[in-house]
Amino acid sequence: MKEFKNLTKFMVGLDALERVSYEVYYHNCRNVLVIYDNDSDICGGKRKLKHILANNKINIKYVKVDGEKIATWKSVEQCYQLNKQNAVDCIICLGSSAVADIGKAVKALISIDKNSFEGVKEIDVDDKIQLVVVLISTGDHCNLASGCFNVFDENNNIFYKFNCKNLSPNIVALDRQILDNISEFLALEMQLTALCMSFLALAYCENDNNKIYAMIAIDIIDKALKENKKLNLIEIISAQMYAGISFMNIKKNIVDEFVCQAMVRTNCCYDRIFLNAINSCFAETIFQIQKSDIAMIGNVFGATFKQNQADDWKEQIVKFINDKKDEYFANKNIAKGLSSIGLNEKDIQEIFEEMATAFDKDKMNETIMQFQEILLKEL
Amino acid sequence: MKNYYEFYNPVQIVAGKNVIAECLGELLITLNAKRILVISGPTINKLGLTDFVGTAIKKNGIDVGAYYVDVPNESSVKTIEEICNIYKINNCDGIVALGGGSVLDTAKASKLMLSQKAMCLKELYGYDMIGIGNKIPMILIPTTCGTGAEVTRVAVISDENNNGLKEEIISNEMLPDYCLLDPKMIKTLPSKSVLLTAFDAMSHAIEGYCCLQKNPISDRYSVLAIRMLVDNLEKYIENPKDDDIGLKLLEASNYAGISFSNSMVGAVHAIGHSLGVILNIGHDLAISRLLPYVLSYNIEYAKQYYEELYYYVVDNDEYYNTPKEEMARAFVLKIHDLFKRVADKLGNVPKLVDCGLCQQKFNEIITKTLNDGAILTETRYMQKQDIANILNMALEEKL
Numbered sequence: 001m002k003e004f005k006n007l008t009k010f011m012v013g014l015d016a017l018e019r020v021s022y023e024v025y026y027h028n029c030r031n032v033l034v035i036y037d038n039d040s041d042i043c044g045g046k047r048k049l050k051h052i053l054a055n056n057k058i059n060i061k062y063v064k065v066d067g068e069k070i071a072t073w074k075s076v077e078q079c080y081q082l083n084k085q086n087a088v089d090c091i092i093c094l095g096s097s098a099v100a101d102i103g104k105a106v107k108a109l110i111s112i113d114k115n116s117f118e119g120v121k122e123i124d125v126d127d128k129i130q131l132v133v134v135l136i137s138t139g140d141h142c143n144l145a146s147g148c149f150n151v152f153d154e155n156n157n158i159f160y161k162f163n164c165k166n167l168s169p170n171i172v173a174l175d176r177q178i179l180d181n182i183s184e185f186l187a188l189e190m191q192l193t194a195l196c197m198s199f200l201a202l203a204y205c206e207n208d209n210n211k212i213y214a215m216i217a218i219d220i221i222d223k224a225l226k227e228n229k230k231l232n233l234i235e236i237i238s239a240q241m242y243a244g245i246s247f248m249n250i251k252k253n254i255v256d257e258f259v260c261q262a263m264v265r266t267n268c269c270y271d272r273i274f275l276n277a278i279n280s281c282f283a284e285t286i287f288q289i290q291k292s293d294i295a296m297i298g299n300v301f302g303a304t305f306k307q308n309q310a311d312d313w314k315e316q317i318v319k320f321i322n323d324k325k326d327e328y329f330a331n332k333n334i335a336k337g338l339s340s341i342g343l344n345e346k347d348i349q350e351i352f353e354e355m356a357t358a359f360d361k362d363k364m365n366e367t368i369m370q371f372q373e374i375l376l377k378e379l
Numbered sequence: 380m381k382n383y384y385e386f387y388n389p390v391q392i393v394a395g396k397n398v399i400a401e402c403l404g405e406l407l408i409t410l411n412a413k414r415i416l417v418i419s420g421p422t423i424n425k426l427g428l429t430d431f432v433g434t435a436i437k438k439n440g441i442d443v444g445a446y447y448v449d450v451p452n453e454s455s456v457k458t459i460e461e462i463c464n465i466y467k468i469n470n471c472d473g474i475v476a477l478g479g480g481s482v483l484d485t486a487k488a489s490k491l492m493l494s495q496k497a498m499c500l501k502e503l504y505g506y507d508m509i510g511i512g513n514k515i516p517m518i519l520i521p522t523t524c525g526t527g528a529e530v531t532r533v534a535v536i537s538d539e540n541n542n543g544l545k546e547e548i549i550s551n552e553m554l555p556d557y558c559l560l561d562p563k564m565i566k567t568l569p570s571k572s573v574l575l576t577a578f579d580a581m582s583h584a585i586e587g588y589c590c591l592q593k594n595p596i597s598d599r600y601s602v603l604a605i606r607m608l609v610d611n612l613e614k615y616i617e618n619p620k621d622d623d624i625g626l627k628l629l630e631a632s633n634y635a636g637i638s639f640s641n642s643m644v645g646a647v648h649a650i651g652h653s654l655g656v657i658l659n660i661g662h663d664l665a666i667s668r669l670l671p672y673v674l675s676y677n678i679e680y681a682k683q684y685y686e687e688l689y690y691y692v693v694d695n696d697e698y699y700n701t702p703k704e705e706m707a708r709a710f711v712l713k714i715h716d717l718f719k720r721v722a723d724k725l726g727n728v729p730k731l732v733d734c735g736l737c738q739q740k741f742n743e744i745i746t747k748t749l750n751d752g753a754i755l756t757e758t759r760y761m762q763k764q765d766i767a768n769i770l771n772m773a774l775e776e777k778l
Contacts, residue, residue, distance in 0.1 A: 001394070001395035001402070002392075002393070002394045003391065003392065003393050003394075004391070004392050005389070005390070005391035006389070007389045008389075009385065009387035009389075010387070010596070011383075012383065012384055012386075012594075013381065013382050013383030013384060014382040014383045015383065016383065026510060026511070028511055209392065212599060212600070212603065215599050216595055216596050216598075219595055219598065220595050223595075238595070242595075242596070295606075295695070296602075296603065296606060298690050298691075305695055306696070306699055307696055308695065
């Protein structure tokens with residue numbers, strides 16, 4: 001049996017932000033909580049949102065949160081308290097994906113009617129609260145359109161990681177006019193992350209339906225490259241977001257788990273840790289992709305699938321990704337290797353010990369051990 | 380990439396052999412539905428499928444409040460209002476519908492009327508004219524491989540109060556919570572019905588890929604559908620009882636539905652709708668007969684798209700042996716030949732000329748086509764002469 005669901009409505013392109021206001025009215029929202037970060041202030045996103053939501057019938061509370069790479073418990077608590085006073089029926093997250101995680105965490109807390117995640121294993125999500133994400137900043141968008149969120153409690157040194165059914169945002173809006181610009185290097189980083197995530201999803205997702213968004217991400221990047229043009233910001237971000245939907249559907253996703261744990265221990269962003277972590281095992285991943293999936297992806301990035309020979313295709317894809325990785329790691333400002341990121345052997349061992357408790361030990365032991373070995377060799 | 384696009388498909392798809400027997404009851408429990416109205420049509424009912432679904436519902440201790448098994452071939456206002464009354468009188472709190480496009484559209488419109496507490500259906504006509512209503516749990520089960528109605532946000536209803544004029548209701552509020560794709564549902568149907576509707580799905584997928592409102596997500600759903608249809612249509616004729624093949628056709632139709640519901644269709648559907656009404660023929664027959672001629676007529680405008688789609692209709696050796704400049708034409712021929720082979724094997728698939736298509740009817744068809752919403756998203760701007768040319772090609776069967 002195959003099951004697939006994605007709750008999110010994607011609104012991508014020109015004037016997407018303005019169309020968000022229509023959705024808010026459509027859903028008859030009365031008490032809106034807008035969570036935003038500094039970047040949304042600078043780029044004018046908050047001002048624009050304020051303008052389009054200007055309607056006396058809506059009670060809107062704005063709360064500014066720190067622009068962290070991981071959502072912090074402090075920010076979640078701050079927003080949750082505001083909800084207590086206002087009984088929000090719509091949460092709009094304006095900013096980076098960390099802001100989106102704060103929104104998801106607040107919706108989760110409202111759903112369980114608790115002011116803490118301590119001891120919480122499963123969350124039955126309240127579908128009456130609309131969760132809208134308007135992305136302003138670039139960066140890690142892999143869990144944006146999924147039910148996953150990460151929150152770090154700095155005071156107690158606890159890292160919460162949830163993947164809830166029905167917690168993916170009701171709307172994700174990508175509006176070209178309010179997205180910040182990025183360097184070519186960052187564009188390459190995001191593009192490479194999107195591609196690697198897509199191929200990992202194709203190799204390890206059990207359900208065909210879960211692979212569709214990975215193929216969409218590959219299509220977007222490949223089409224742009226075939227047209228000999230540089231990917232625009234909307235294409236890069238949407239590719240990463242779609243790749244993330246499939247990637248997050250990998251069961252027992254030890255790569256994601258490792259990267260999130262490493263983010264807490266270092267000052268490095270998700271994409272950079274991810275690319276370093278899979279650097280050595282990527283080729284092996286490509287060779288796990290089934291022939292039927294290759295036939296559906298077709299001729300991308302110069303790889304041709306002729307006479308049903310999947311191995312040639314795989315080799316060409318590995319070469320394409322390796323060339324991109326070489327270009328990426330050639331940048332002198334980029335940390336190459338896990339030690340440059342700030343991880344040492346002890347960190348890695350501790351992360352894997354935590355992962356072993358998070359996953360079913362018996363079933364996952366071998367895979368976790370293999371991955372640990374690869375990463376330790378990297379050091 | 381286009382300046383702006385939206386994509387939305389919140390329906391949970393559950394696909395597999397025996398999913399109705401194994402999952403339907405449990406899914407209704409998750410929706411907190413306790414007393415169900417089951418909706419279907421006479422043919423499906425005669426085949427015993429309504430009873431089968433009713434049993435699957437009751438297995439989990441859920442009541443069937445009422446059955447409505449008389450949905451006609453064309454959904455009508457009267458039927459929908461009757462269904463809503465039955466739902467209320469029997470204190471139902473959820474809907475399960477099984478059938479083709481007409482039954483599923485009827486169920487969607489009934490859900491909307493109930494959730495909006497509308498006094499008459501007319502209040503709901505049009506594009507997104509409705510706000511959020513009360514929650515009515517609904518599960519849809521398709522019994523054809525063509526319409527994709529289980530995932531589309533449109534219902535076409537014939538209004539007998541207005542000379543049977545077909546009215547459209549378009550709203551996300553009509554979408555079901557779940558759709559179940561179970562090959563058992565098509566096993567007892569005649570092959571002809573399954574295969575002709577599958578060409579409707581093919582048209583959804585191709586037009587969804589080539590129309591003006593295409594987007595990267597709908598594109599991928601389209602190509603998946605096309606590949607699955609090409610791989611399985613002929614196999615189905617040889618093995619109509621094979622569950623794996625049946626499931627692939629159901630999934631393909633579902634993907635094509637997701638695609639065109641988030642992009643649109645084009646001239647095949649615009650002309651097909653007119654032919655259906657004027658010649659009084661089935662939608663699936665009109666669409667499958669027209670498809671190759673519209674594709675052929677549009678070749679200059681949709682050349683790049685046809686070249687891309689060619690990859691999905693041939694094996695990769697054939698793909699590499701075809702010069703790029705010939706791929707678009709080869710794609711059209713492939714679709715034409717596939718239909719021809721299927722029609723030949725089935726026998727008794729009437730030609731449009733046998734259904735009464737003649738030049739005297741062109742003006743009426745053209746006028747109706749130009750008033751059809753689907754023509755607006757066609758990849759090329761179509762005028763009267765273009766439609767006349769396509770009709771001539773279809774009449775003379777010249778590609």
